[in-house]
Amino acid sequence: MARILVTGGAGYIGAHACKALRAAGHEPVALDDLRTGWREAVRFGPLIEADLNDLDATRAALAQARPDAVMHFAALSNVGESVRSPGLYWRNNVGGSLNLLEAMVETGVRAIVFSSTAATYGEPDVELIDEDQPQRPINPYGASKLAVERMLDDFEAAHGLRTAALRYFNVAGADPEAEIGERHQPETHLIPLVLDAAAGAREALSIFGRDYDTPDGTCVRDYVHVWDLIEAHLLALERLMGGARGIRLNLGVGRGHSVREVIEAAERVLGRRVPVRDAPRRPGDPSRLVCDGSRARAELGWEPRLSTLERMIADAWRWRCSGGFGP
Ligand SMILES: NC(=O)c1ccc[n+]([C@@H]2O[C@H](COP(=O)([O-])OP(=O)(O)OC[C@H]3O[C@@H](n4cnc5c(N)ncnc54)[C@H](O)[C@@H]3O)[C@@H](O)[C@H]2O)c1
Ligand SMILES: O=c1ccn([C@@H]2O[C@H](COP(=O)(O)OP(=O)(O)O[C@H]3O[C@H](CO)[C@H](O)[C@H](O)[C@H]3O)[C@@H](O)[C@H]2O)c(=O)[nH]1
DSSP: OOEEEEETTTSHHHHHHHHHHHHTTOEEEEEEOOSSOOGGGOOSSOEEEOOTTOHHHHHHHHHHHOOSEEEEOOOOOOHHHHHHOHHHHIIIIIIHHHHHHHHHHHHTOOEEEEEEEGGGSOSOOSSSBOTTSOOOOSSHHHHHHHHHHHHHHHHHHHHOOEEEEEEEOEEEOOOTTSSSOOOOSSOOOHHHHHHHHHHTSSSOEEEEOSOSSSTTSSOEEOEEEHHHHHHHHHHHHHHHHTTOOOEEEEEOOSOOEEHHHHHHHHHHHHTSOOOEEEEOOOTTOOSEEOBOOHHHHHHHOOOOOSOSHHHHHHHHHHHHHTTOSOO
């Protein structure tokens, strides 16, 4: 049993981490300033309300929580916003992470699992993206995450931290028990928007481009169930606590699904029509991002079990129908 500080613990993925940590017998302590998170999502341990941009508050949070390790999810993650306001992303994602690492060194916390992203690869021209692909981000969000990866390398070398950077592809779905789920404000992610359209909460889903060089002309992504994703975090944490260092892994299932396929799957699972409209390409969207997940399977023994489109859509829908986090 370990005490784990979960930054971003009131957000979508961090709240699922808190639940899974608690279920595995650990003690999660969420750190979040609620800028995009939800107080209602913090149900599995205490919340320390603090902004990672505030070094003193971050130090105080670590001193209060006295964690054995950190899972660091707190970040801004809207690609379009990062292009319009890069300063926000460099300050929050990079500056906040720097404060966290410095405070960890000062208080003797030795291990950290960090949320990185496929966006650090940019637009690789390969069928399956493995960890050896060059990291050449094409937007400030991806650049800010890559900068934190570099910071982890340096802190690991200088201060003996043990670090894992997990590069997620497209995270989707919700807690299989429907206690918590995905809510971003504004929502930009495909599956929650498809569900909104199916429920009549929005008029239609915009399909951003049908002229990509893909089998049906719409973009292809690798969707991974949030619960599978978190299982990989627990495995990485176990490795770090056992002395491993420098874990750098892609988390995806190695199967691509087009926007059209996601819509069709939702129509099958929900038994409802999803109204759609054609829209121009969204700037910065690569046509295809699919993971070569073999290294995570080999190094962590990770086996995604819930990551079918049908299951991710069904779990997200069940949480939505249970009321979500308020109106
Ligand atoms: N959702 C995805 O598909 C996806 C894909 C790749 C990577 N990621 C990464 O996973 C992490 C979690 O994403 P999410 O979808 O759960 O996002 P989210 O917005 O739901 O959660 C992020 C949480 O961090 C908190 N936060 C942000 N800045 C903070 C600060 N300075 N101090 C304290 N708290 C702060 C927010 O209030 C929020 O609760 C992010 O780092 C994101 O970049 C997500
Ligand atoms: O209303 C919509 C919303 C999305 N899409 C399409 O659906 C696909 C998935 O889009 P998302 O916004 O759900 O996800 P992204 O692939 O853009 O982004 C995800 O993967 C990125 C890595 O490339 C980042 O990590 C980011 O945080 C994460 O959400 C894209 O082709 C997008 O063009 C639509 O057609 N209509």
